[in-house]
Amino acid sequence: MGLPNGTARSAGRRTSRALGDTLFHIGSGTAAVGLLALLALISVILVLWAEASILAFGPEFLWRNLWDPRTEIFGALPFVYGTLVTSALALLFGVPISLGIAIFLSELSPTWLRVPLTFVVELLAAVPSVVYGLWAIFVLVPVMRRDVEPAIQGLLGWLPLFQGTPIGVDKFTAGVILAVMIIPTISAVSREAFLAVPQSQREAALSLGATRWETTRTAVLTYARSGIFGAVILGLGRAVGETMAVTMTIGNRNVITTSLFDQGQTIASWIANNFSEAGPLEQSALIELGLVLLALTLLINVLAHLLVRRVFRVAEGRP
Amino acid sequence: MRAPKETKESSTEAMGDLRPARSRRGLWIGVGAAVVVIAILSYGVMSGWFGASTSPPVSLVGAGATFPYPLIEKWSSVYHNLTGVQVNYQAIGSGGGIQQITAKTVDFGASDAPLKPSERAAAPNLLHIPETIGSVTFVYNLPGIGTGLNLTGPVIAAIFLGNIIRWNDANITVLNPGATLPNQAITVVHRSDGSGTTFVWTDYLSKVSPAWAAGPGTGKSVNWPVGIGQQGNSGVAGFIQQSPYAAGYVELAYVLLQSMTVAKIQNQAGNFILPSLESTAAAAAAAAPVLPNGERDWGNVSITDAPGADSYPVASFSYLLVYRELNVIVGMTLSTAQALVAFLWWVVHDGQSYSASLVYVSLPSSVVTINERSIGLITYNGQVLRT
Numbered sequence: 001m002g003l004p005n006g007t008a009r010s011a012g013r014r015t016s017r018a019l020g021d022t023l024f025h026i027g028s029g030t031a032a033v034g035l036l037a038l039l040a041l042i043s044v045i046l047v048l049w050a051e052a053s054i055l056a057f058g059p060e061f062l063w064r065n066l067w068d069p070r071t072e073i074f075g076a077l078p079f080v081y082g083t084l085v086t087s088a089l090a091l092l093f094g095v096p097i098s099l100g101i102a103i104f105l106s107e108l109s110p111t112w113l114r115v116p117l118t119f120v121v122e123l124l125a126a127v128p129s130v131v132y133g134l135w136a137i138f139v140l141v142p143v144m145r146r147d148v149e150p151a152i153q154g155l156l157g158w159l160p161l162f163q164g165t166p167i168g169v170d171k172f173t174a175g176v177i178l179a180v181m182i183i184p185t186i187s188a189v190s191r192e193a194f195l196a197v198p199q200s201q202r203e204a205a206l207s208l209g210a211t212r213w214e215t216t217r218t219a220v221l222t223y224a225r226s227g228i229f230g231a232v233i234l235g236l237g238r239a240v241g242e243t244m245a246v247t248m249t250i251g252n253r254n255v256i257t258t259s260l261f262d263q264g265q266t267i268a269s270w271i272a273n274n275f276s277e278a279g280p281l282e283q284s285a286l287i288e289l290g291l292v293l294l295a296l297t298l299l300i301n302v303l304a305h306l307l308v309r310r311v312f313r314v315a316e317g318r319p
Numbered sequence: 320m321r322a323p324k325e326t327k328e329s330s331t332e333a334m335g336d337l338r339p340a341r342s343r344r345g346l347w348i349g350v351g352a353a354v355v356v357i358a359i360l361s362y363g364v365m366s367g368w369f370g371a372s373t374s375p376p377v378s379l380v381g382a383g384a385t386f387p388y389p390l391i392e393k394w395s396s397v398y399h400n401l402t403g404v405q406v407n408y409q410a411i412g413s414g415g416g417i418q419q420i421t422a423k424t425v426d427f428g429a430s431d432a433p434l435k436p437s438e439r440a441a442a443p444n445l446l447h448i449p450e451t452i453g454s455v456t457f458v459y460n461l462p463g464i465g466t467g468l469n470l471t472g473p474v475i476a477a478i479f480l481g482n483i484i485r486w487n488d489a490n491i492t493v494l495n496p497g498a499t500l501p502n503q504a505i506t507v508v509h510r511s512d513g514s515g516t517t518f519v520w521t522d523y524l525s526k527v528s529p530a531w532a533a534g535p536g537t538g539k540s541v542n543w544p545v546g547i548g549q550q551g552n553s554g555v556a557g558f559i560q561q562s563p564y565a566a567g568y569v570e571l572a573y574v575l576l577q578s579m580t581v582a583k584i585q586n587q588a589g590n591f592i593l594p595s596l597e598s599t600a601a602a603a604a605a606a607a608p609v610l611p612n613g614e615r616d617w618g619n620v621s622i623t624d625a626p627g628a629d630s631y632p633v634a635s636f637s638y639l640l641v642y643r644e645l646n647v648i649v650g651m652t653l654s655t656a657q658a659l660v661a662f663l664w665w666v667v668h669d670g671q672s673y674s675a676s677l678v679y680v681s682l683p684s685s686v687v688t689i690n691e692r693s694i695g696l697i698t699y700n701g702q703v704l705r706t
Contacts (some may be wrong), residue, residue, distance in 0.1 A: 069513075070536040142561060167506055167562065169547055252511035252548025263547045269511075273550060276412035277513025277539040 043294065050288035052281055061288060067254050067270075069278070074285035076292050078254040082171065082264035083240060083296065086250065089175025089260070090182055090239040095232055097179070098186035099221075105187070106194035107216050118191070124184035133245035136177045141168040141249060144176070149261060163259040167251075172260040174250035178242060182235035189234055193227020194220055229308050233301060240297055243272040267293045377658040378405035383416020383429030386515050386570065387451050387637045390679050391429070394670050401665075404658050413515050413539065420445065420640050423648050426659050428640035431515020432539065433617035444643040446693050447617040449636035450666055452680035454599040455519045456574050456633070457582040459566035460559050461486065461501065464580070467593060469494040471585040472527025472624065472632065478505055478566070480530060481545035486564060501564065508555050508567030511548030513540040519635040520568045523623040568633075571599065572678040586632045587624055598631035599680045605630045607685035613693025614643060634680075639663065645699045656699035663694050664705060 047054070053061065057074060064075020105118055145168030156162050197220050205215040221228070251263025252273065271286050271293075278286055381391070388410035395406035411419070413430040420428030421442040433447055457475055459468065474490050477483040483490055487500040510517045518539045525532040535541040546567075549555045556573045559565045571594050574581045583591035592598050605627030611617060617638070624632045641663065642648060645656040667690040671681035682690070695705050 066542070068542040069538050069540050070542065137557065137561075145562075165504060167547070169549075169558070247511060247550050248554070252550075253543070253546070265548075273512040273548075274540055277414040277515075279414070 043291070046287055046291045046294065050284055050291055053284035053288040056281065057285070057288075061285070062292065065256060069282055072279075072281050074282065076267070076289055078256050079265055079267040079270050079289060080292065080296065081256045082250065083266040083268070083293070085171050085260070085264065086174045086178055086246065086266055087236060087239040089172065090178035091232065091236060093176060093179035094182045094186060094235060094239075098183045098231070098235070099190060099228065101183070101187040102191040102194055103216055103220070105191045107212070107220065118188075121184050121191070122188050125188050127184075129181060129242055130244045132177060132181050133248040136173070136245060136249045140177060141173060144168045144173045153261075160258045161260050164261045166261045169249055169251040169263065170261045171250060171264040174246050174264070174266075175260070177245050177249050178239040181242065181245060182238050185238055186231045186235040189231035190224065190228045193224035193231065196227065197223045225308070229304070233304060236300065236304075237297065240266075240293070240300070241268050242266075243268045247273060267296075376403055376405055377655055378407060379426045379655065379659050379662060380407050380409075381416075381427040381429060381639075382409040382411050382419045382425045383640070384413040384431045384515055384637055385410040386431050386453055387429060387679070390451055390674065390677050393673050393677060394666055397673065398662060398665060398670075402658075402661070404662060406662060412513070413518075414513065417442075417640070420642075423642075426641075426645075426648060426651070426655065427663075429638065430640060431635065431637050432518045433620050433636075433638060434640070436616075436618055439616060439618065442640075444614070444647075446613040446641050446643055446696065447620075448613055448639040448641060448663060448667070448690050448693055449682060449686055450639045450670075451637050451674060452599055452603045452622075452634060452682065453516075453519070453637055454571045454594050454602070454631055454634040454680070455516055455523070455568050456571055456594040457566065457584060458556065458559055458569055458574060458579045459582065460561075460563055460580065462563055464498055464500070466580045468498065468580075468582045469585070469591045470582045472523065475582075475584070476524045476528030476531045479507060479509070479524060479544070479546065480528070480534065481507075482530075503564040506562055506565040507546030508558055508562075508565050509543050509546045509548055510540070510552075510555060511550050514551075515539065515635075515637070516552060516568065516570055517541065519623065519633060522621050522635070523633045526621075526624045571596075571680075575678050584632050586628075586630050587626050588628045588630075590628055592629065592631045594631050594633070596675060596678070596680050598629055599634045600683060601625075601627055602630035602632065602634040603636070603680065603686060604683040607683055607689075610686065610689055613689060614696060636686075639666070641697060643696055643698065644701070645697060645704075651699070653699055656697075657704055660694060660697050660704040663697075664691075667691070667694070 053074065057064070061074065061076055062080075063077050064073070065077045066073055066075050067078070068074070101121065105114060105121070109117060145166060149162075149166030149168065149170075149172065153162050153166060201219040201223055202215055205219040210218065246266050246269040250265060250269065252265055252269070253263035254265050254270075255262065257264070267289055271289055275283065275286055388408065391406070391408045395408060399405055408429075409425075413432060416425075416428040416430050417434065417438055419425045421438070428445075429450075431453070434442070434445065439445070457470060461468070468491075470491070471494065474483065474494070477490065484504055485502060486505055487502045492498075492500055518537065521531070521535065521537045521541050524535075525537045535544060547558075549558045549567075552569045552573050555567045556569045556577055556579060559567050559569075560577070560579065569579070573579065574594060581594060583593050585591050602622050602625040605625045606622035610620060620636070622634050622636065625634065641659070645651050645659065667682060667687050671687075674681040695703070697704055
């Protein structure tokens, strides 16, 4: 602003642009490496804080089916089980619906509908989870108890998955509310992935005589698979780490049962519920539970990567 | 060969664009800065930065139980108007309160349960000052049946142990000859989060049922044999109100404010007592003669299953925890110590009059006497603060 001379200014700009590039490079690089350091730090701190529990219970912590503050014996199994079951249910219900929404939005929807629908989907992705939890308590739970669960029991009551008296708060309802919560995330992100598919891909498929569905399947879904995978992992992350909505719907019982109509508990919900009033050893055990959650998420991520890679390799006819 | 030319063009373009853009940005920065400065100044004016506030206001910091939070908030605002002393209370839970006062980072702690021996060992010379009384009630949702179902401690324990599973169980019907109890399963509801309410409830169940004492036992959270968990008193109350044939336990305030149907519980004297402010105060008064002094071990103090014809059997003190020698607190000064003692004195006397309107039970005079003695023990650098 203060420089009267145009050429001097432009020369100054050029160096500052180079300097800016360097600074940006350093800044973004630091941020990226910092992310790794953050993960390492979190793990280290968790291990340090969980030390008392790790020393007291050893590896048995992982498969012990008991959490008793009175005798101070703690185990992670019921919570790991509940986390896996509800997250799996959420993906089972959520992923097909999300992909349906994303396909409609990017491939099929008329233009006048596309904009408002996209807006709503993205809006839903930003709704805080406690709002979903409240909605679940006042709307979803009564509907599940009165209509949905008895109906399922009428059809499939002979399956061990649907035993017991349905009271509306159980693993099934928690799975449904988690599905509702991850649908906006997965559909918004996978829609972006579909939009990034070059138009020439679709045109090529159409020109070969493919139907609309065949085009979507061969050209769009295949091309966008890594985007879809990323979207599903984001959704899974939300499902695995959710506390409020799960606490409000799962019934909070530390048991392992086959029936989805029985209550359960997840790792995140249990930690959030009990941390503030826990004694020293229990607190340490809760932190170890957090460590288990971190490891579990990492494990799921890696397994999912491997699975997806394998599936697509088979689909593409490569060995 | 094209590339450099393009860069040059675009950079000239950018330069042409840049000047107005830059000055516009400067304008916006200026406006933004002005807004921020005005906001800060007006906030300062409102909060009296430029007034004649020569001595900084004394502020007391406390942390702990959520149960007395509304009452302490009320005290805080009334006391601020009276004396100018700020009382900042953080409702982080009893466990957190004990941790904070043990770490000496707050001026006072608050807990719904007395200190356990291990906690007492970690924070010696901590005084127990009961500041209010709460009670825990058995609430239920039975269509067609109103408030006042008769229950005994052993029957309630059997329900929570999963030994009585239907409403028309002979053990319940025999206590309620007039009522037609449905042949429906009892949905037992308990807290999913650790809580003082659970501590009081399980303390009572342990006293009246050997099976409960040997099994889940007493604690802020226990290993529940049956039932579903809901978060907070509001979660339990809300779930029961929505679910026919459900039953659980909540604080008295939820019964009185949300008009839930609630059971009468048989006390030691054999009477079936409806929970109320009066019957809870009666329990505290009946227990008062055997209370220890504030500096002693309160670990075994419990006013559940209290004697007395009108005592409601599931009641409990909530405690403020204060060091007997205040110089151990980080950053404590004489004026803060004096303010703390004055506040405590006010709380156990005038402060009690705010209890009833907020559905808390005020302390009986016998307990106030014990507290007066305890507050009299508090010193700063060895100097007694209340004379």
